Amino acid sequence: MTAEFWITQTFNGLSYGALLFLLASGLSLIFGVMRIVNLAHGSYFLLGGYVGLSVIWRTGSYVAALLTGALAIALVGIAMERLFLRRLAGQTLGQVLLTIGFALIFQDVALLLWGGDPYSLPIPGPLQGVLTVGTLRFPRYRLFIMGLAVVIGAALWLALDRTRAGAMIRAAVDDAEMAQGVGIRVPTVSLAVFALGAFLAALGGVIGGGFLGVYPGLDLEILPYAFVVVIVGGLGSLPGAMVGSLLVGLLDNFGKALFPELAYFTLFAPMALILALRPTGLFGR
Amino acid sequence: MTPVSLRPLLLRAGLAPVGTIVVAGVLVLVAPTLSAYPLTLLTQAAIVAILAMSLDVLLGYTGLPSLGHAAYFGVAAYAVGILATDYQRGFVTCLVAGLLAATLFAAVFGLLAIRASGTYFLMITLALGMVVWGLAFRWVSMTKGDNGIAGVPRPDLPLPWSLSSPLPFFYFALAAALLAWTLLALLVRSPFGLTLMGIRESESRMRALGYNVWLHKYLAFVIAGAFAGFAGVFWAYYNGFVSPVDVQLVTSVETLLMVALGGPGTLAGPALGAAVIVFLKNFVSVYTKRWLLILGAVYIGVILFAPRGVLGAFRRGPR
Numbered sequence: 001m002t003a004e005f006w007i008t009q010t011f012n013g014l015s016y017g018a019l020l021f022l023l024a025s026g027l028s029l030i031f032g033v034m035r036i037v038n039l040a041h042g043s044y045f046l047l048g049g050y051v052g053l054s055v056i057w058r059t060g061s062y063v064a065a066l067l068t069g070a071l072a073i074a075l076v077g078i079a080m081e082r083l084f085l086r087r088l089a090g091q092t093l094g095q096v097l098l099t100i101g102f103a104l105i106f107q108d109v110a111l112l113l114w115g116g117d118p119y120s121l122p123i124p125g126p127l128q129g130v131l132t133v134g135t136l137r138f139p140r141y142r143l144f145i146m147g148l149a150v151v152i153g154a155a156l157w158l159a160l161d162r163t164r165a166g167a168m169i170r171a172a173v174d175d176a177e178m179a180q181g182v183g184i185r186v187p188t189v190s191l192a193v194f195a196l197g198a199f200l201a202a203l204g205g206v207i208g209g210g211f212l213g214v215y216p217g218l219d220l221e222i223l224p225y226a227f228v229v230v231i232v233g234g235l236g237s238l239p240g241a242m243v244g245s246l247l248v249g250l251l252d253n254f255g256k257a258l259f260p261e262l263a264y265f266t267l268f269a270p271m272a273l274i275l276a277l278r279p280t281g282l283f284g285r
Numbered sequence: 286m287t288p289v290s291l292r293p294l295l296l297r298a299g300l301a302p303v304g305t306i307v308v309a310g311v312l313v314l315v316a317p318t319l320s321a322y323p324l325t326l327l328t329q330a331a332i333v334a335i336l337a338m339s340l341d342v343l344l345g346y347t348g349l350p351s352l353g354h355a356a357y358f359g360v361a362a363y364a365v366g367i368l369a370t371d372y373q374r375g376f377v378t379c380l381v382a383g384l385l386a387a388t389l390f391a392a393v394f395g396l397l398a399i400r401a402s403g404t405y406f407l408m409i410t411l412a413l414g415m416v417v418w419g420l421a422f423r424w425v426s427m428t429k430g431d432n433g434i435a436g437v438p439r440p441d442l443p444l445p446w447s448l449s450s451p452l453p454f455f456y457f458a459l460a461a462a463l464l465a466w467t468l469l470a471l472l473v474r475s476p477f478g479l480t481l482m483g484i485r486e487s488e489s490r491m492r493a494l495g496y497n498v499w500l501h502k503y504l505a506f507v508i509a510g511a512f513a514g515f516a517g518v519f520w521a522y523y524n525g526f527v528s529p530v531d532v533q534l535v536t537s538v539e540t541l542l543m544v545a546l547g548g549p550g551t552l553a554g555p556a557l558g559a560a561v562i563v564f565l566k567n568f569v570s571v572y573t574k575r576w577l578l579i580l581g582a583v584y585i586g587v588i589l590f591a592p593r594g595v596l597g598a599f600r601r602g603p604r
Contacts, residue, residue, distance in 0.1 A: 037407050092404050093350045094588045097545060100538045101584025108577035224415040231408055264419020271412060272397050279400045
């Protein structure tokens, strides 16, 4: 185990964590405001990747792929929330079954439209290749992901902490009923947060397409990671999602590198430990 | 318990067994006239019914929606798969090992899960279920990973009929389902079961009455896990094959759907729900490849149009 191994693995873990942050921050906010366990969240990630793939095939533009993928899936999220989830407010089990129903439909639709072959999303030229520091090699694309996650994380934090809309979201997370009582339109806030969550997940899907690939089954494969992040960090907490993502990214990466057969154990055992000590997660209340 | 909640309970206690026994009797009589395909479907339904009923102890009677129930089912199936192929152990050893493995996992996971309630419980059971899936998928030297364990032989019991043919094995699975149903029916009608229902209705009130709520929930969790394991043992023998599919999230959620479809808080309902889903799944997949699309629509349809299940005996939705 050289220092090089540790630095490279830490880098890989942090960059995977950055991707997870995009997926999990939205899930956490959705949970915080609406108390919904959204099992279709992984599907947004996958569908975002597929839409981005189609756009980049047609136009060749990576930026267009990012924006179109994220916006298209945000619309899907809006439709889902408006037409279906809203009717089931407060029914945890009903919501779970509804979102898994959608997850299955999305899975099949993706298979129908894009087939069963795995794809890799083409990375634009400037982001290809590696950055060499001494003997260490850092893929540029992963650096880009980390940078983007930092920017998005900062923007989310500023928006939540410093703007009126952010204050409304925080109020709805803390106590939806009271927020409604003081004149905040909680249903509108919910819809906006749900759309934002779908947007971020799909954005993560397009970006992730560049190094995880886009393939059938990715949706249900990535979903548990998002859940672990949210559970570890605390539901509805943005700092929790940040710390949780990095922690899960690192644990997953070192687990896979050091104990390949027990990789999932190294991810879930610490989660179980955190739960045992702090049932609401590190930053939850 | 208040007398108000006792009356419908007694009514159900009187009627449900009669219905179940009649259905079982009809199945026993009709089975010899059926061909192999419907028999295998009925066998499948009987085994999955055990799983659905075991989940109902948690969901319907205690109000705990578990999203990782396939874990205990799968752990037992794996125990049987490994012991019956690599070590060529007989039925009794496999049954005991499967039950022990499932109970042990439920006992450990329960310690973590029962701390949480509501949506947290859903997420924790989901994550714990993924632990088992991860082991099944990754621990290749033990579980053969994605390839699964093939060639689990049918049990060789000192019976006049060989369990490798469909009809005797159907009777075998039906007997197991009836045994599970009897035990669970006794459980939910016992003072212990009534306490569980009390907890479902109001945890704080039961606590104020001096009941150890944590212990009751924990025991319900472990018992449900053990019965899921019972189903898993028969599933391994029925399928002859154990793979990560048996422990995956979709299997857990499908079990939830069966309970929701049949009506939580009744044992016959989830069993019926299991049968409906098993038959639907097999029939639809014969006609179309778009099976997932249809299953997804069934989920949404059930939730929007029959939120209380087909039998609908459960008055208040679990939180």
